[in-house]
Amino acid sequence: MTFDRIAMVDWSGGNDTGPTPRPDAIWIGTPEGPPDYLRNRQLAEDRLAGLIDDALTAGDTLCLGFDFPFGYPAGFAAALTGTADPFAVWHWLADRIEDAPKANNRFDVAASINASMPGQGPFWANALKRDIPHLPRLKPASIAFPERRVAEAQTSGAFTLWQLAGAGAVGSQALMGLPVLARLRARFPDRIAVWPFDPLDRPVTFLEIWPSLLNDAVRRAMRVEGGVKDAVQVTTVARALAGLSAPDLSRLLDVTAPEEGWIFGLGHEDVLADAARPRAPRLTNDCFALPRGVDWLPVADALAHLRNAMRPVTAVTDEPLATAGGRRLATDITALRANPPAANSAVDGYGFAGPAADGPHRLPLLPGRAAAGAPFGGTVPPGHALRILTGALVPDGVDTVILDEDSSVSGGEIAFRGPLKRGANVRKAGEDVTSGAPILAQGLRLRPPDLALAAATGHARLPVHAPLRVAVLSTGDEVTDPAPDAPPSRTFDANRPMLLDLIARWGMTPVDLGRVPDDPAALTRALDRATTEADAILTSGGASAGDEDHVSALLGAQGTRHHWRIALKPGRPLALGQWGHLPVFGLPGNPVAALVCTLVFARPALSVMAGGPWLDPTRLTLPASFTKSKKPGRTEYLRARLTDAGVETFPSEGSGRISGLSWATGLVELGPDAATITPGTPVTYLPFADLMS
Incomplete structure (x- = not known):
């Protein structure tokens, strides 16, 4: 089995966190990102209901992952509700938990549970200023239930569900999260299956999964994406779920834990980690479909529709500067430190505290000097000077430098003539770039000067898109490679060398699929090969709707196909479709029309797929x-x-x-x-x- 849609939720047990995205809040992420920040549980519940409703309306299956336990240690459900059914606990809590953005009664509910239990109740850690009877502030010496579920006992560093406050307060997450899940089940009756308690035969699945199982993948993603860790976690876990093969997903779901529940992926962290590795995302199915009733498309309308259909499809990797050149940046980049990081001398000369008025000046010269990489360790007193070289940090007491050629040294003094304004010949800290300032924009194709700027501001690595791989295929019985003995009935293949070189000039990786005759079986083999070697396909010839237009026929029979009748000259209908998950640009066979269509339509579309901007031509x-x-x-x-x-x-x-x-x-x-x-x-x-x- 697989899921059509996936979202991961990082839940919070606390109060409203305000309008500014921050840690320890509620985040909902999908494989595509960016994640949503929800400041309180009321907004999050509405958002989750919307995700479910959208999936059901579209006829899609949906997996919603949550980072809190769905069940309690064995024996608790029966002690609280009289039955071992974990859903009985959900409903019990939903009937008693009161929740508002700025206040909730979770500590009082936990205290009432403790009071109803024989001996010392299990919950502890009261974070309120007032004392609550039956709810100790510190962990009791013993309780009547196991401290952890079986799954948590097998997880390194897992916190206990009984802890309600402090670092690792999983107990509050569950107390505030389970009532929400109970209400969603009631809102969408018989449409939600909860793993591992229910058979997975419904369109929506709730899954318990912990981001801590993917710590290494989250750390890698943080280096690439930066930002709030919780936000990166939900996106990383969602990508891992989306990256699981159908057999692996079925194997990891094959768990029996009828009372306590289970942590999805526990014991299979290597499988999850492999699934979380960066992979090329895919365009939506049938991304080139036009609205009904559209006949001849003006060029501007065709470009607008194409622009709306495109998004990046290449994986993001963290590359050292030495191999990042020519790649597209995956995120905006800011300066990690200022350039220059501290004030330094722009010339070889002598530094002192300025300004210097008009007329002659003589200043005693201190022993020692300041050089690039070898700063002066002391302070230059007022009325004194120090030898300083280009690039050296200006020491305390220095804010002005007189050039060598404008000064002389004699008898332990320097002599020069003013005027000289304060700050002369000194580069201020951050006068080029300040720390935290934006320096390089997402989508930029990195040039040598960009790499220099990144290095100067502290970056040793950059998050970049993998090069887009574009396959080129020529079709037609009449097409052949140039040869001196070819008969006049054969047409030399001019399109393939033209398009392969064009793709390389755009910084993409050309994949030569060669030539194939007008044979459906040969075309199928070539297109199937492209699905393993490329991210997009350019074909030339066979793209119209005639009897021998096999590219068009195959796309219609085994993929998706749309003939865009564009009001364009030169050019015939542009066949756009998908073969497997790859977009196919079916170009005319005539080289003039093929080039024009490639420059006008494929160039901006491929740029977006490569992680770059939509490219409007220079006019x-x-x-x-x-x-x-x-x-x-x-x-x-x-x-x-x-x-x-x-x-x-x-x-x-x-x-x-x-x-x-x-x-x-x-x-x-x-x-x-x-x-x-x-x-x-x-x-x-x-x-x-x-x-x-």
Whole structure:
């Protein structure tokens, strides 16, 4: 079995934590993130009900994980309710726990339970200022029940459910969480299964799972994502649940614990850890589907729809600077320390306390010096100077430096002529970058200067996306590799070398799937290979709806397929679909149309999938040096290049004229409206230097 949707909850037993996200609050995370912060249990209960309702409405299965125990040590349920049924405890608590954002009665309820038990009741740790009869502030010497469940006894460092306050107050989490779960079960009758008490034959499953089982994975994620640990925990655990294979999930769910419950994954921490490792997420099924009734799409509408369908699909790794170049940043980066971290000298010279007024000055020179990496250990008294070199930290008593060439040394003194303002030739601490300041933005493709800035501000490693792997496949019986003895009936494959090089120029990893004939079996093998070697597929040829368009037919029969009839020239319908979990961009076979469609549609989409921004092309408004009368209806792209007179276009608009691509240095973009272009008319020029880098 698997789940369509997964969310993990970090629960709190305390009061409202305020509007600012913070630890020890309630966080709800999904595999995709970012997590939600809920300041109190009332908001969290509403949010959980919404998640359940959304899943049921969509017909999806949902797994909700919680980090508090679902049951108590053996014997407690029967002593409290007269039955060993753990749900009887849930209902008992739901009837008595009173909860508001700023107050609750959990300590009084625990005291009443203690009072009803023979001997010393199990609960302890009163955190209130007032004393409560039957609720000791400290752990009693003995209680009438086991201190821990069987599962907790097998967990290193597990706290007891009887503790209500202080570090590790799991008892308060359960007292305040179980009534919420009881109400959700009542709100959605017969739709929720609670593991391991119920058969898992309902659309929603409640699961007890502890983030402490994934401590190493959480630490790795903290290095990459930073922020509040609780927030990182829920996302990490949700990713682990989503990463479990169906056999592993079924094996870990195969537990019998009818009264106490169990901690999911206990004893299988290695399986959970492997499932939590960064993996490429996936686009939603049928992500390219258009609304019903859409016929010819304007280019702007097609791009807007494509933009809404895209999200990053590459895994995030923590890379040393030496291997992070060219990768996309996964998060915003701030300076770990200021640059420079302390005031230092910008020149070789002599430091003193400024300013120096107009006229001659003589200052006694202290023994010693300040050098880069070898600071002066003392203080420079007023009216004295110290030898200081470029990059050296300015010692106490120094705020101004006179250059070597503007001073002289004689008899243990330096002499120079003012004026010299205070702070001259001194770099202030943080004058370049202050500690905590944003330095690099999420999605940035890292260049050498970016790596220098990261290093200068304290970063040895950076969280980056793995390179997007883009497979390229040419199709058609007539297509062959260039060869001197090829008959005229064969077409040399111009698309594959063009597209593979383009992908590499974009900082992505090209995957060459070669050529395949118009044979469904061969196409199937090539597309199946792509699912293990790539994150996206570009095909050329066979993408329309004709008898020999096997790419389109296969996508329709075994994947998903949509023909986007775009009001575009050059270009035919763009076939977009999915094969397995991979998006497929079905390009026209004509190289001119294939390149235009790739630059206009695939380039920005692949950038988002790679973890980067949506890339709008650079548009320059320049005078035309050509004449054209354009009809309304379609957006047109003309091969063009710059001249002294402005922008000229290739003499032929024929989509088979590949020489025009090599001749051109960019494209002229003419919008969907009618237009009359004469020399001097302003036109929009898209340079290849931008589109191909």
